[in-house]
Amino acid sequence: MKSRAAVAFEPGKPLQIVEIDVEPPRKGEVLVKITHTALCHTDAYTLSGVDPEGVFPAVLGHEGGGIVVEVGEGVTSVKPGDHVIPLYTAECGKCKFCTSGKTNLCSSVRETQGKGLMPDGTTRFSYNGQPIYHYMGTSTFSEYTVVAEVSLAKVNPEAPLEKVCLLGCGVTTGIGAVHNTAKVKEGDTIAVFGLGAIGLAVIQGAVQAKAGRIIAIDTNPNKFILAKELGATDCVNPKDHDRPIQEVIVDMTDGGVDFSFECIGNVDVMRSALECCHKGWGESVIIGVAGAGQEICTRPFQLVTGRVWRGSAFGGVKGRTQLPGMVEQAMAGELDLDPYITHTLPLERINEAFDLMHEGKSIRTVIHY
Numbered sequence: 001m002k003s004r005a006a007v008a009f010e011p012g013k014p015l016q017i018v019e020i021d022v023e024p025p026r027k028g029e030v031l032v033k034i035t036h037t038a039l040c041h042t043d044a045y046t047l048s049g050v051d052p053e054g055v056f057p058a059v060l061g062h063e064g065g066g067i068v069v070e071v072g073e074g075v076t077s078v079k080p081g082d083h084v085i086p087l088y089t090a091e092c093g094k095c096k097f098c099t100s101g102k103t104n105l106c107s108s109v110r111e112t113q114g115k116g117l118m119p120d121g122t123t124r125f126s127y128n129g130q131p132i133y134h135y136m137g138t139s140t141f142s143e144y145t146v147v148a149e150v151s152l153a154k155v156n157p158e159a160p161l162e163k164v165c166l167l168g169c170g171v172t173t174g175i176g177a178v179h180n181t182a183k184v185k186e187g188d189t190i191a192v193f194g195l196g197a198i199g200l201a202v203i204q205g206a207v208q209a210k211a212g213r214i215i216a217i218d219t220n221p222n223k224f225i226l227a228k229e230l231g232a233t234d235c236v237n238p239k240d241h242d243r244p245i246q247e248v249i250v251d252m253t254d255g256g257v258d259f260s261f262e263c264i265g266n267v268d269v270m271r272s273a274l275e276c277c278h279k280g281w282g283e284s285v286i287i288g289v290a291g292a293g294q295e296i297c298t299r300p301f302q303l304v305t306g307r308v309w310r311g312s313a314f315g316g317v318k319g320r321t322q323l324p325g326m327v328e329q330a331m332a333g334e335l336d337l338d339p340y341i342t343h344t345l346p347l348e349r350i351n352e353a354f355d356l357m358h359e360g361k362s363i364r365t366v367i368h369y
């Protein structure tokens with residue numbers, strides 16, 4: 001079938017809106033009509049060319065929502081008409097990771113997913129007879145996409161897909177990192193570096209956890225307005241200080257924070273985030289994604305003296321098990337998605353959405369088809 005799609009033909013170049021060919025779903029696969037997708041900074045990261053798994057040409061996009069059109073052989077958990085959120089972190093329920101009870105990092109389709117391919121090692125997308133690669137197992141920048149059954153969370157059909165698509169990545173990641181990775185408790189002091197959707201969702205999660213002080217850090221002061229509305233107690237701009245930001249935060253907090261979250265993808269800030277943690281127990285969670293060749297460093301003494309460095313993917317959330325419940329929370333008004341949606345645009349204007357992100361003007365732009 002034909003599908004309108006925004007294709008990344010080359011790294012560093014704008015996406016091109018073209019009509020691609022989409023093959024029917026094969027065994028264990030599902031054809032989904034994407035109704036809405038947002039952009040996440042990770043899409044921009046891969047488009048920039050620094051993602052070691054970035055393959056081109058590809059259909060990017062991983063924060064979407066849609067409706068099942070057709071299922072392949074053997075698919076039992078969804079049927080045409082079901083409303084779904086594609087998952088870049090699959091959940092097969094059977095692999096070593098899924099059964100460990102220790103992680104959400106399912107291995108069932110991860111290897112082929114990282115090569116831009118479906119689990120059988122082929123692609124369902126083409127343009128003028130040339131293959132187009134998939135992305136993160138989701139490729140939500142195409143009106144019709146094919147994903148593995150294990151990469152779909154079936155959600156309440158009453159849920160507004162133009163909003164709950166945000167649960168496909170950003171909001172779930174930030175909130176999940178607070179509850180599942182850090183396990184923030186009442187009264188804890190936290191620092192959040194980077195106030196995009198991920199950092200703001202960390203603030204929302206910290207409020208849910210009844211954190212005490214929530215220190216929000218960004219070099220763009222325009223981000224402080226929403227951060228405060230969502231519950232930040234202090235806002236700090238590193239540019240207002242002539243000494244390392246970790247020193248500023250340690251002084252503000254009588255020795256450091258209980259938890260910090262890096263939501264930027266900057267390895268220097270990752271160091272600051274670790275070093276602003278309290279001696280003896282402070283934990284820093286890396287959420288931001290840094291490009292090929294980038295490495296983190298600190299003095300080992302920082303760890304010897306009790307600080308902990310950990311990371312979080314999709315907020316530690318098991319998508320098929322837990323995402324439907326988060327959608328219900330959003331529908332019940334317990335999880336407010338509205339503040340994140342600063343812009344909406346049609347697919348044809350998706351490159352403007354990337355510009356808004358790079359200019360620091362948007363939190364999330366929702367694209368409609």
Ligand code: NAD
Pocket residue numbers: 040041042045169170173193194195196197198199217218219220223238263264265266269286287288289290312313314315357360362363
């Ligand atoms: P975003 O671009 O919307 O937000 C980043 C924020 O960081 C901006 O407000 C920007 O002003 C701020 N910033 C930039 N440099 C800074 C600095 N030196 N000091 C302080 N603030 C600075 O991005 P986003 O969509 O919120 O994503 C944030 C990061 O999280 C990205 O690296 C993205 O790839 C990553 N991410 C990871 C996961 C995961 O599962 N681990 C999921 C989603 C996104």
Ligand code: AHE
Pocket residue numbers: 040042043051052053054089105110169289290291292313314
């Ligand atoms: N291909 C990238 C992977 C970057 C990365 O860490 N991705 C996050 C999700 S970002 C969503 O916006 C993730 O889930 N990681 C775990 C995984 O299995 O990919 C690179 O840098 O290599």
Ligand code: ZN
Pocket residue numbers: 040041042043062063169170
């Ligand atoms: Zn994302």
